Amino acid sequence: MKIIVTIKQVPEANKVAVNPKTGTLIREEVESILNPFCEYALDMAVNLKIQNPDLKVEIIVISMGPPQAKSALLRCLELGADKAYLFSDRAFAGSDVWATSLTLKEGILKKIGNFDLILAGKQAIDGDTAQVPAELAENLGIPHVYYGFDVEIVKKRINVKKETEKGYQVIEVRLPALVTISKGPSSIRRLPSMRDIIEARKKPIEIIDAKSLNMSEKRIGLNGSFTQVVKIFSPPIKEAGEIIDGNDSVNAAEKLFMFLKEKKIV
Amino acid sequence: MLQINVENCTGCKICEQACPYGAIIIDPETKKAKVLDNCTLCGSCINVCRYKALSIKRVMIPLENLKNFKGIIIWGELENKNGQLQFKKVVYELLGKALELNKEINEPISVVVLGPPRISALIDELFYYGADIVYLCEHELLQEFSNDGYTTVLTTIIIDKKPSIVLYGATIKGRELAPRIAARLNLGLTADCTGLSINKQKQLVQTRPAFGGNIMASILSPYTRPQMATVRPNTFSKIKLKQPKKCQIEKISVKLEKQSIRTKIIEEISSKTELINIEDADILISVGRGIGSKENIKLIYELAQELKGIVSSSRALVELGWTKHPIQVGQSGKTVSPQLYIALGISGAIQHLVGMQTSDIIVAINSDPEAPIFKVADFGIIGDLFEIIPQFLKLCRKNKESSL
Ligand SMILES: Cc1cc2nc3c(=O)[nH]c(=O)nc-3n(C[C@H](O)[C@H](O)[C@H](O)COP(=O)(O)OP(=O)(O)OC[C@H]3O[C@@H](n4cnc5c(N)ncnc54)[C@H](O)[C@@H]3O)c2cc1C
Numbered sequence: 001m002k003i004i005v006t007i008k009q010v011p012e013a014n015k016v017a018v019n020p021k022t023g024t025l026i027r028e029e030v031e032s033i034l035n036p037f038c039e040y041a042l043d044m045a046v047n048l049k050i051q052n053p054d055l056k057v058e059i060i061v062i063s064m065g066p067p068q069a070k071s072a073l074l075r076c077l078e079l080g081a082d083k084a085y086l087f088s089d090r091a092f093a094g095s096d097v098w099a100t101s102l103t104l105k106e107g108i109l110k111k112i113g114n115f116d117l118i119l120a121g122k123q124a125i126d127g128d129t130a131q132v133p134a135e136l137a138e139n140l141g142i143p144h145v146y147y148g149f150d151v152e153i154v155k156k157r158i159n160v161k162k163e164t165e166k167g168y169q170v171i172e173v174r175l176p177a178l179v180t181i182s183k184g185p186s187s188i189r190r191l192p193s194m195r196d197i198i199e200a201r202k203k204p205i206e207i208i209d210a211k212s213l214n215m216s217e218k219r220i221g222l223n224g225s226f227t228q229v230v231k232i233f234s235p236p237i238k239e240a241g242e243i244i245d246g247n248d249s250v251n252a253a254e255k256l257f258m259f260l261k262e263k264k265i266v
Numbered sequence: 267m268l269q270i271n272v273e274n275c276t277g278c279k280i281c282e283q284a285c286p287y288g289a290i291i292i293d294p295e296t297k298k299a300k301v302l303d304n305c306t307l308c309g310s311c312i313n314v315c316r317y318k319a320l321s322i323k324r325v326m327i328p329l330e331n332l333k334n335f336k337g338i339i340i341w342g343e344l345e346n347k348n349g350q351l352q353f354k355k356v357v358y359e360l361l362g363k364a365l366e367l368n369k370e371i372n373e374p375i376s377v378v379v380l381g382p383p384r385i386s387a388l389i390d391e392l393f394y395y396g397a398d399i400v401y402l403c404e405h406e407l408l409q410e411f412s413n414d415g416y417t418t419v420l421t422t423i424i425i426d427k428k429p430s431i432v433l434y435g436a437t438i439k440g441r442e443l444a445p446r447i448a449a450r451l452n453l454g455l456t457a458d459c460t461g462l463s464i465n466k467q468k469q470l471v472q473t474r475p476a477f478g479g480n481i482m483a484s485i486l487s488p489y490t491r492p493q494m495a496t497v498r499p500n501t502f503s504k505i506k507l508k509q510p511k512k513c514q515i516e517k518i519s520v521k522l523e524k525q526s527i528r529t530k531i532i533e534e535i536s537s538k539t540e541l542i543n544i545e546d547a548d549i550l551i552s553v554g555r556g557i558g559s560k561e562n563i564k565l566i567y568e569l570a571q572e573l574k575g576i577v578s579s580s581r582a583l584v585e586l587g588w589t590k591h592p593i594q595v596g597q598s599g600k601t602v603s604p605q606l607y608i609a610l611g612i613s614g615a616i617q618h619l620v621g622m623q624t625s626d627i628i629v630a631i632n633s634d635p636e637a638p639i640f641k642v643a644d645f646g647i648i649g650d651l652f653e654i655i656p657q658f659l660k661l662c663r664k665n666k667e668s669s670l
Pocket residue numbers: 036037125553554555556557579580581582583594595596597598599600610611612613614615616617618621631632633634637649650651652
């Protein structure tokens with residue numbers, strides 16, 4: 001059984017901020033990390049591999065991104081993936097959701113071929129869009145289930161526990177299918193051992209450019225994107241509120257009461 | 267590709283600081299900007315460059331070709347509340363926004379409603395909030411939401427009606443449905459918008475937060491129609507008209523086969539406490555790790571009862587298993603925007619702030635004066651919540667007695 005995990009390398013969000021005076025971004029040594037939700041998706045794949053030894057699960061991680069994204073793929077290999085593909089080309093830059101999903105689709109069809117299951121992260125923390133997986137599924141012509149937190153393989157189908165607004169649903173779907181993962185498997189996660197780290201370096205990471213995917217310039221990157229970012233700016237800054245010392249709790253409670261009374265809440 | 271006009275570049279380094287990916291640097295030798303391989307063409311650098319030294323070549327298509335598309339379509343998402351079907355609040359918020367956009371474009375506003383037979387009684391309300399037309403699609407197989415079924419019906423309507431704009435709530439369902447439709451129709455889609463406006467070229471300007479809310483990006487779909495966006499609940503206001511618009515309902519006959527819906531719901535679990543939707547609450551009392559133990563949350567419920575509010579929480583408590591995910595506020599939980607948000611023992615990590623910072627009034631109690639939650643608070647108390655809340659409850663009760 002082939003499980004594909006789509007992963008993205010992202011800048012650590014907490015460290016990106018806007019300088020209120022100049023309106024420019026302040027990056028203090030922004031580190032690139034494996035998007036946490038993609039890591040959950042990988043954990044889910046590894047869990048399925050462990051639980052279904054008879055299915056001979058092969059885990060293939062793929063990413064579209066700059067050459068640096070190789071390190072995120074390497075981390076996936078350390079965490080239990082078997083093989084990695086990086087679709088990397090200057091011409092892919094500027095891809096929006098559509099162009100990204102199309103490139104991933106071509107990559108999957110041309111380099112991997114048949115597969116049984118695709119696991120993706122619920123969202124990438126840089127863009128927070130959560131849209132690439134559904135577009136990828138549609139482009140591949142397979143069904144998708146979002147917000148899975150548990151996946152069970154039952155013959156040619158899977159049962160996915162899916163978060164809903166009110167609790168959860170169990171969704172049954174035939175393979176091949178795509179599932180996005182919002183939370184890792186509950187089993188304790190294992191940190192890569194020294195041996196995993198050494199083994200990972202022997203596993204293949206193939207880097208593939210636009211030409212090998214036989215994609216025309218018009219369909220990739222900025223040219224192939226339907227949406228375009230025209231402006232980036234800092235969010236409006238809120239005026240500072242009133243902050244009081246609460247050491248004298250009686251006094252603080254009174255002030256809070258007065259504040260809420262003014263606002264007609266109490 | 268990002269193009270650098272070397273003649274204009276002064277080597278001022280502003281672009282270097284502006285790039286979220288570290289993909290543009292000032293070459294130490296030439297003292298001019300240089301693009302690295304990891305440039306994503308996001309455009310952050312172009313906006314900050316004061317010397318017009320940076321540009322991206324974009325393909326453009328004549329706007330004339332897009333003129334055949336007219337009208338704003340809103341997906342009228344239904345929810346089941348205590349056994350009763352009703353529209354989600356965001357549907358009315360989208361109508362309110364559409365009325366505003368219409369000051370610039372003046373096109374018909376329609377709502378598409380998908381559901382089981384006999385839902386027509388619900389739709390009269392929509393005409394009070396700005397709908398000109400309601401497209402009604404009733405079918406047994408639309409009783410339960412499915413990506414396959416809903417995509418098929420909505421795409422047929424979009425192809426037939428040729429709107430210029432289609433809007434969806436960025437709800438759990440909206441976020442998985444909209445991209446499927448966008449991919450089927452080969453359209454651009456902007457997710458999770460918090461701002462929408464119309465520019466001089468009559469294009470839809472879609473503004474959304476990125477990087478956990480640290481920066482905002484304005485996005486266009488210059489050459490595809492309709493322009494599609496999902497919009498965060500609780501960001502726009504609904505507008506009730508004095509007079510409802512003339513009721514125009516068009517029933518759409520739906521052809522749908524059971525086997526074309528590839529997912530099957532085999533179990534549905536919801537617990538009583540989770541039935542409360544924190545997105546709709548006017549007052550939220552939100553609790554974080556500062557509460558110390560699961561038992562102590564009782565105190566928060568007491569406060570919620572006193573203020574007629576609903577309890578929500580940070581992700582830390584969900585991870586500890588003290589509260590459940592449906593009441594989690596933040597990036598990986600829900601976006602809320604109540605009249606009053608009281609944060610108790612919540613540090614205010616960026617992932618939490620993005621989910622609540624548009625609340626009307628924010629009150630925070632935290633023992634750490636450096637806690638980032640104070641940056642967004644309208645009223646903050648640096649102190650121990652276990653000291654202050656009981657005192658506050660006393661005051662509330664005294665106040666009630668005296669007003670009796
Ligand atoms: C990808 C990703 C997504 C995330 N999504 C979310 C999300 O959706 N929502 C979310 O909330 N978080 C999210 N987080 C986690 C977030 O980064 C924080 O870890 C989390 O919000 C912290 O919760 P907290 O404020 O309750 O706990 P802490 O950060 O531990 O803060 C507890 C606070 O309580 C105060 N305190 C302690 N005792 C008292 C007392 N007696 N009286 C008053 N104050 C007291 C402390 O000073 C402290 O500030 C996400 C993280 C990642 C990486």
